[in-house]
Amino acid sequence: MQRRLFAALLAGAALGLSTGAQAQDYPNRPIKWIVPYLAGTAPDTTVRIVADAMDDILKQPVVVENKGGAAGNLGAQIAAKAQPDGYTWVYSAAPMSTSMRMYRKPGFDVMKDFVHVGRIAQSDVLLVVNSESGITSVRELVERGRKNPGKLAFASGGVGSPAHMGAELMLNASGMEALHVPYKGASESANAVMGKQVDFALTIFSVSLPHIQAGKMNALAVMGPRRNPRLPNVPTAAEAGLTGINLVSFGGLSVPAGTPAPIVKRISDALNKALADPQVRAKLEANGSIVAPSTAQEYAQNLQAEIANTEAMMKAAKIEAQ
Numbered sequence: 001m002q003r004r005l006f007a008a009l010l011a012g013a014a015l016g017l018s019t020g021a022q023a024q025d026y027p028n029r030p031i032k033w034i035v036p037y038l039a040g041t042a043p044d045t046t047v048r049i050v051a052d053a054m055d056d057i058l059k060q061p062v063v064v065e066n067k068g069g070a071a072g073n074l075g076a077q078i079a080a081k082a083q084p085d086g087y088t089w090v091y092s093a094a095p096m097s098t099s100m101r102m103y104r105k106p107g108f109d110v111m112k113d114f115v116h117v118g119r120i121a122q123s124d125v126l127l128v129v130n131s132e133s134g135i136t137s138v139r140e141l142v143e144r145g146r147k148n149p150g151k152l153a154f155a156s157g158g159v160g161s162p163a164h165m166g167a168e169l170m171l172n173a174s175g176m177e178a179l180h181v182p183y184k185g186a187s188e189s190a191n192a193v194m195g196k197q198v199d200f201a202l203t204i205f206s207v208s209l210p211h212i213q214a215g216k217m218n219a220l221a222v223m224g225p226r227r228n229p230r231l232p233n234v235p236t237a238a239e240a241g242l243t244g245i246n247l248v249s250f251g252g253l254s255v256p257a258g259t260p261a262p263i264v265k266r267i268s269d270a271l272n273k274a275l276a277d278p279q280v281r282a283k284l285e286a287n288g289s290i291v292a293p294s295t296a297q298e299y300a301q302n303l304q305a306e307i308a309n310t311e312a313m314m315k316a317a318k319i320e321a322q
Contacts, residue, residue: 023262026086030061033089033253034082036075036096037157038068038185042206042287043251046121047091049283050253053274058266062089068184071158073099073106080113084258086267092116093251094162097306101314102160104321110303115259117268119252119299120275121289124205125166125223127237130193131216138174138220138240141200145176152178155189155201160322163189163202165313166223166247170202172316173242193217204249205230206288223247230288244316246309250292252299268296 033051037043044066051062067075072095079090092114099106108114129135135144145152156164159182171178181198183189186207192198194216202223209230211217221240222228224247237245253271255264274280275293284291294302314321 023260023266026263026266027058027060029087030063031058031087031089033062033064033091034075034079035064035066035091036068036072036079036093037066037091038187039066041068041185041187042123042204042249042289043091043093045206045287046251046284046289049280049287050120050271050274053277053280054270057270057273071095071099071102071161073103073108076110077107079254080108080256082256084256084260086255086259086263088256089117089267090114090254091120091251092254092303094249094303094306095157095160097303098160098162098165098310100307101310102165102319102321110307111300113257114254115257115264116296116300116303117253117255117264118271118296119250119292119294119302120271121251121284122292123249123289124228125163125202125247125249126205126208126212126219126231126234127170127200127202127221127223128190128193128208128212128217128219129200130196131218132196133199133218135200135220136218138235138237138242141220142174142176142241144199145171145174145178149177150179152176152199153181153197154178155181155183155192155198157185157189158182162247162249162310165310165319166202166245167200168319169245169313169316170237170242172318173244190217202247204288209288250302252294252302264296 035044035047054062082088096110135141154167186204189201190203193201219234221237223237281291
């Protein structure tokens with residue numbers, strides 16, 4: 001018995017020394033940062049800004065890999081199965097939490113398969129229409145939808161995405177009917193509005209803003225709790241008469257579960273240092289994001305709360321899991 005106990009203690013000590021040595025040496029080769037969305041989307045741009053800064057901090061390349069598809073589930077599945085050695089990161093975001101309720105088998109568990117390092121940024125979600133539609137308010141959109149039941153269409157970044165959920169909730173609250181047309185991401189969704197393939201969409205602020213400023217889109221409402229200072233005349237959904245809707249996009253950095261704690265701390269320290277850099281903050285804010293760093297615990301709570309929010313939205317909009 002004493003021999004086995006002594007052997008176990010030695011093994012534990014050896015493991016601790018090994019983990020400590022790995023952390024001390026980390027990183028000693030390039031790091032892969034998976035973005036579960038298409039290149040050119042708002043999350044992709046956000047990650048590339050932060051990755052550039054973390055290159056310098058960690059003294060190793062942080063290589064961004066886009067793995068878009070299935071409303072972000074494909075990239076999340078790949079990251080969840082990766083070796084937990086600190087060399088695979090994932091841009092975790094609200095859709096990963098949404099998938100926990102929207103899909104019966106999403107292929108990963110956002111709260112069990114990952115260690116959540118910290119939040120990076122938040123972004124408002126806007127209800128937008130084509131500027132040539134003649135629609136300038138939520139009331140006018142609702143009236144058109146009621147007069148033409150089932151003839152309007154809306155775009156989203158995929159079945160089960162927060163944009164899809166929010167639009168369904170909006171339809172339920174307003175008594176409208178509209179056809180859902182899913183796309184691969186927010187950028188394609190915005191393009192569908194500008195190309196008149198659909199009548200409206202909920203899109204991330206950073207994606208919509210350039211098109212609004214160019215006069216190609218009208219923003220009808222901010223779907224979060226407060227107005228955006230860069231579009232001060234655009235009301236919130238509640239101010240426009242759509243109650244019970246609270247959508248704010250957010251994202252952060254996570255790693256596969258089992259990643260050694262000292263390595264997670266090394267990544268966390270580098271992330272916080274990057275987000276404290278005035279140049280990084282300026283670039284993110286110019287991209288329409290609100291820099292919102294957090295502790296690991298706060299970010300995990302953020303993702304957990306989004307699961308509960310999704311469940312409430314599905315119930316209110318009478319949406320069943322896919």
